[in-house]
Amino acid sequence: MTVSATQSHSGVQVPPHHPLGHQVTRWIKTQLFPTPFQSCLSLITLVLLVWFTPLALDWLLFSATFVGDSKADCIGGGACWLPVTQRIELFVYGFYPDTEIWRVNIAFGLAAAILPLLYIKQIDRRWVLGYLIVLPFLMWWLLKGGVGLPEVSSTKFAGILVTVFLGVIGMLFALPMGVLLALGRRSNKPVIKLLSVLYIELVRSVPVITLLFMASLMIQLLFPEGMTIDIFLRVLIVLIMFTAAYMAETIRGGLQGMPSGQYEAAKALGFSYWKTMGLIILPQVLRNTIPPLLTQFIGLFKETTLVVVVGVLDVVGIAMSTTAAPEWLGLEHEVYLFLALFFFTICFTLSRYARHLEKQMEKSRS
Amino acid sequence: MSTASQFSSTVSANHDTTAISIDNLNKWYGDFHALKNISLKVTSGERIVVCGPSGSGKSTLIRCINQLERHQQGSLTVLGETLDENRKRLQRIRRNVGMCFQHFNLFPHLSVLKNCTLPQTANLRVSQAEAIEYALSLLDRVQMREHANKYPGQLSGGQQQRIAIARALCMRPKIMLFDEPTSALDPEMIAEVLEVMVDLANDGMTMLCVTHEMGFARRVADRVVFMDQGEIVEEAPPQQFFDTPQSARTKRFLTQILDHGVTA
Numbered sequence: 001m002t003v004s005a006t007q008s009h010s011g012v013q014v015p016p017h018h019p020l021g022h023q024v025t026r027w028i029k030t031q032l033f034p035t036p037f038q039s040c041l042s043l044i045t046l047v048l049l050v051w052f053t054p055l056a057l058d059w060l061l062f063s064a065t066f067v068g069d070s071k072a073d074c075i076g077g078g079a080c081w082l083p084v085t086q087r088i089e090l091f092v093y094g095f096y097p098d099t100e101i102w103r104v105n106i107a108f109g110l111a112a113a114i115l116p117l118l119y120i121k122q123i124d125r126r127w128v129l130g131y132l133i134v135l136p137f138l139m140w141w142l143l144k145g146g147v148g149l150p151e152v153s154s155t156k157f158a159g160i161l162v163t164v165f166l167g168v169i170g171m172l173f174a175l176p177m178g179v180l181l182a183l184g185r186r187s188n189k190p191v192i193k194l195l196s197v198l199y200i201e202l203v204r205s206v207p208v209i210t211l212l213f214m215a216s217l218m219i220q221l222l223f224p225e226g227m228t229i230d231i232f233l234r235v236l237i238v239l240i241m242f243t244a245a246y247m248a249e250t251i252r253g254g255l256q257g258m259p260s261g262q263y264e265a266a267k268a269l270g271f272s273y274w275k276t277m278g279l280i281i282l283p284q285v286l287r288n289t290i291p292p293l294l295t296q297f298i299g300l301f302k303e304t305t306l307v308v309v310v311g312v313l314d315v316v317g318i319a320m321s322t323t324a325a326p327e328w329l330g331l332e333h334e335v336y337l338f339l340a341l342f343f344f345t346i347c348f349t350l351s352r353y354a355r356h357l358e359k360q361m362e363k364s365r366s
Numbered sequence: 367m368s369t370a371s372q373f374s375s376t377v378s379a380n381h382d383t384t385a386i387s388i389d390n391l392n393k394w395y396g397d398f399h400a401l402k403n404i405s406l407k408v409t410s411g412e413r414i415v416v417c418g419p420s421g422s423g424k425s426t427l428i429r430c431i432n433q434l435e436r437h438q439q440g441s442l443t444v445l446g447e448t449l450d451e452n453r454k455r456l457q458r459i460r461r462n463v464g465m466c467f468q469h470f471n472l473f474p475h476l477s478v479l480k481n482c483t484l485p486q487t488a489n490l491r492v493s494q495a496e497a498i499e500y501a502l503s504l505l506d507r508v509q510m511r512e513h514a515n516k517y518p519g520q521l522s523g524g525q526q527q528r529i530a531i532a533r534a535l536c537m538r539p540k541i542m543l544f545d546e547p548t549s550a551l552d553p554e555m556i557a558e559v560l561e562v563m564v565d566l567a568n569d570g571m572t573m574l575c576v577t578h579e580m581g582f583a584r585r586v587a588d589r590v591v592f593m594d595q596g597e598i599v600e601e602a603p604p605q606q607f608f609d610t611p612q613s614a615r616t617k618r619f620l621t622q623i624l625d626h627g628v629t630a
Contacts (some may be wrong), residue, residue, distance in 0.1 A: 264434050265471035265530075269485040269537060270461035279488060284475050 060337075070327060083328040084338045091318050091338075094158025100150065104161055107142045110135060111168045115353065136169040154232040158313035160342070162232075166304040166314070170239045171297050177240060178247025179286075183277060185252055196248070203245035208306055211238045216310035235307045243300045250292045254285035287361060294354035298347045315342065385410045385445060385541055385572045386431060392439035393426060400426050401437065402596040410540070413573045415583040415604075418593035419619060424576045427593070428543045431574070432463045445540060461489055464534030468546040470526040472518040478505065478529050479514040482536045490537065497536075504532040508562050524555025528562050535566075542566065544575040578623060584608060592616050 018026075033039040063078030066085055074080035084091065093104055114135070117128050143165060145151035157165070184196030203211070215234040223229065258281055266276040286293075305316045313321070319339050323332045386408040393401040400423050408414055416424045429435040431444060433456055442449045444459050473481050482501035486492045492500075505511045508528040518526055527547055534542060544563065548556045560582050567573055567586045577583070583590050583604050590607040592600040592615075600607065600616045611617050 259471075261467060261469050261471035262473065265465075265467065265473070267434060268432055268460060268463075268465040268467075269533070270457050270489045271485070272457060275488050279484060280473055284473075287475065 071329075071331070079334050079337075080331055081334055081338070083322050083325075083331050083335055087318075087322055090159060090322075091315060092160045094161050094313065094318065095156040096158075096161065097152060097156065100145075100152060103142045103145075103149065107139045108164060110138060110142075111164060114168075115349075132172055136172045139165060139169060154230050157232060159318045160315045162307070162312060162314040162317075163301070163304050166236055166239060166307065167297075167301040169236060170243060170300050170304070173240045174243035174247055174296075174300065175293070177244035178251055179282065181244060181248035182251035182255060185248065186255055200245045200248050203241055204249075208238070208242050208303055209309055211242060212306055212310050214238070231310070231312060235310060235312055239300060239304060239307075242303070243296060246296055246299075247293060250289050250296065251285060254289040255281065257288065258285060290357045290361070291354050294350055294357070298350050301347060301350070302343060315339065383410045384408070384443070385412070386574070387443040388427075388431075388440070389442070390440040391427075391430060391437050391442060393423075393430065393435065393437045400596050401430070404440070404596075404598055406591065406598065406601075408541075408572065408574065410572050411570050412588045413567045413571075413586050414575070414589050414591060415587040416574065416576045416591045416593060417578065417580070417583065417619075418599075421595075422593040423596040424593045425545050428465075428545055428574050428576055431541075431543060432460050432465055434465075461537050462539055463541045463543060464537055464539035465543040466527065466530050466534055466545065466547045468550050470518070470523070470530045470550075472526055472530055472533070474518050477515055477517055478510065478521075481518070481529060482533050485533065486536050501532070501536055504535050505529070507535075507565070508532045522555060523551045524558045527551065527555075527559045531559075531562055531566070541572045541574070544573065544577065546576050546578070548577065548579060580608070580623065592619065594619070 032042040059078045061078075063076040064081055065074040065076050065078065066081050068074065068082050069086070071080065071082065074082060093101055096104055114132070117123060117131060141147065141149070143152065143157070143161070144154065181196050181200055184192045185200060187193045187196070212235055215238040216231060219234055220228065262280060262284070263276065266280045271280065305314055307314055308317045308320070316339060319335050322328055323335050328335075384407060386406070388404055388406040391401055391404040392399070402423075404423075404427060406427075416428065418424050426435055430437050430442060433449060445462055447455055447459055449456065449459065472478075473484070476484060479498065479501055482505065483494070483497040486497040486500065487494055502511060502514065505514055508531055510525060510528050510532065513521060513525065513529075518529070521529070531542075531547075547563070548559050551559065556579070560579060563573075563575070563582065564586055573586075575582070575587075587604050589601055590604050591598055592607070592611075592613075594615050600611065600613050602612075607616070608620065611620055
């Protein structure tokens with residue numbers, strides 16, 4: 001079929017079609033070598049890539065040691081991944097009792113299920129919302145035990161388990177709290193407004209580390225003697241408080257961007273304040289602020305690593321203890337590379353997801 | 367009056383035929399006196415067109431009726447209920463008073479159908495099925511039924527305004543307020559919106575329209591109210607208003623807009 005045939009059939013003009021080979025040369029010409037200066041940059045980059053990639057791959061994979069018992073087995077000259085592979089259970093589950101590890105796995109699975117649930121448009125939004133509300137409590141119950149499950153002390157929590165747990169539960173609580181704070185800050189009731197502003201400004205002007213120290217040392221002073229709150233719960237509260245304050249500001253920006261006509265139309269149709277917000281305003285605001293909110297989620301996920309300073313061993317804590325262990329001394333590079341890879345995988349997934357949502361919004365707006 | 371029974375209401379039956387009673391209404395924006403001692407009575411089924419130069423307070427006046435703007439002095443009785451600080455009463459009045467805006471203000475995140483059903487399911491005791499059925503019948507009436515599953519962003523201004531009218535009607539209002547419904551439209555779309563409004567007027571709806579469409583005023587209005595600088599300067603039946611205006615300000619206004627050929 002030729003181009004002219006399609007034209008005569010439908011009577012519509014179609015854009016000219018070029019063969020693939022032509023497209024490739026065109027792309028190389030316009031994208032890599034448009035001007036002498038850019039051609040130079042492209043050439044240098046290509047040479048560096050050609051020189052560096054094999055070296056890197058060789059060290060990381062081909063000459064690396066994955067199997068063995070101790071540092072003595074690393075003889076390939078490449079990376080020695082043994083501290084990670086040998087201690088992978090410690091990295092993932094911390095000191096969680098072996099017999100109960102299935103609970104952690106289920107919790108991980110439930111957390112990971114959020115992404116497909118949000119992704120598939122056919123599922124009723126109310127079910128997704130319900131899932132998101134129940135999830136933190138379900139995860140807490142699974143990990144901590146209690147009703148029906150043997151209790152596990154939170155001193156046994158460590159590694160990726162802690163990071164994922166703090167990240168996911170933190171996100172799920174920070175968003176609704178951020179929404180409430182943003183609404184409070186724009187409220188016309190002076191007391192609510194003042195409290196919201198005070199809270200947001202106070203929390204935002206203090207470093208997270210300070211808040212974490214406060215959580216580990218000071219909050220306890222406020223409670224009667226003998227009553228203790230799980231340190232785990234305390235740092236979780238701090239992370240939620242902190243993220244919520246930032247999210248509140250993002251959402252406030254979205255609220256200010258809403259045209260007043262939307263509020264007026266809702267009022268004129270007899271919507272109450274909460275119904276206006278819940279059904280008309282917030283759905284639009286949240287949709288518009290998804291990209292910055294997901295950026296904050298990524299931030300929260302990485303900030304969970306700060307809990308190390310108050311003695312909670314997250315995945316970074318385990319990495320540090322590994323590099324300090326006498327049998328694995330001198331293998332910091334591998335351990336920290338693994339750490340970087342772990343965070344990169346999760347954060348990059350989240351950021352791609354944010355980009356995808358952004359693109360979808362652009363489509364639905366046109 | 368035929369529609370009075372059709373639009374069932376949650377408010378107790380009101381035998382008074384006065385729909386809106388405005389008494390000595392005053393409103394200031396800061397120091398600016400926007401409405402000066404406005405008094406106006408509207409009986410059920412009456413169609414009133416409010417006109418006047420921009421900044422004359424005509425939009426402010428009809429926005430006071432459902433309290434999108436708050437007045438500072440005077441009293442306002444809508445469907446037998448006097449407006450005060452009571453939120454429940456205000457919401458009840460708002461549900462009985464429909465409004466159409468210059469910029470339509472449809473909810474862009476909802477489909478056309480959902481725009482019409484959500485106000486019903488959220489604010490009236492109406493089942494989902496009933497809401498959909500009623501919404502579709504109204505979309506049919508404004509000839510937008512085939513667009514029910516589209517989103518407002520995909521439609522033209524005239525189409526959006528017709529949907530906005532259907533959305534307001536979904537609340538089964540007894541009074542409809544129109545705030546310059548055709549001012550933001552391209553000329554070729556004005557007619558389709560006016561047609562819907564005429565249809566509504568012929569159905570006996572109590573209507574207050576702020577508009578520059580003098581042709582519409584002539585055809586439909588029972589009374590034309592002319593406002594200037596926050597005051598009601600003149601009110602008269604359209605025939606009398608257009609043919610023998612009393613005040614000099616009215617005459618000047620009429621020559622201005624007639625010269626520009628706004629009239630149909």
